[in-house]
Amino acid sequence: MADSVRESGSDFMPRFDANGLLTAIAVDSATKDILMVAFMDEEALVRTRKTGLAHFHSRSRGELWLKGETSGHFLKVEDILVDCDQDALLLVVEPQGPACHTGARSCFYRKLGEEGLIPVGN
């Protein structure tokens, strides 16, 4: 019952996993390119909705992380889409610079070939 309400209803009932996290994907509103994937806990979600800037939860540092806090490359959130079982979010964003910490526009700058990874120019 809870599952069908979650899937078909209009109530936002985010389903955090055992670690209190949702998967969050940032997609460029202009190009539809996927920029990065990270995780959000409840605090990151609340801060994101309140400020309009993407916040995540760093699993390695165990803390709230405002994307762009040090680089200035914030992700301005235009829309948040929710998937069927409400354990993943799609952030439709206007990036204020390269989204990847490597300086690449997107974190997905390589594809898998037969012999290894091949640059794709993202």
Place this chain on the structure above:
Amino acid sequence: MADSVRESGSDFMPRFDANGLLTAIAVDSATKDILMVAFMDEEALVRTRKTGLAHFHSRSRGELWLKGETSGHFLKVEDILVDCDQDALLLVVEPQGPACHTGARSCFYRKLGEEGLIPVGN
């Protein structure tokens, strides 16, 4: 050192999490719409590469899952992109039907509004 090799190198070194999983996002090669998000363990990744059809690991059932096995709505994989730290994959696919088990084309058929979730027609 391992991190920089992972980020800049051409070696495929998938970084499975503590549960042995990677995040896998399926995106429609024709429309660039994000269709679904799931998880892959090593077995699912090997099967996907071998067959060209998206396989995932079901966290709830704890087993390998060939997407479309019961519905016929397979995801034909054209490319696999890898992110900077190699813990997320982007499957560029040609869907053979609705990707969502609800019958929606994409699992992301609602967006978050002030008062709850709003259908977006995906």
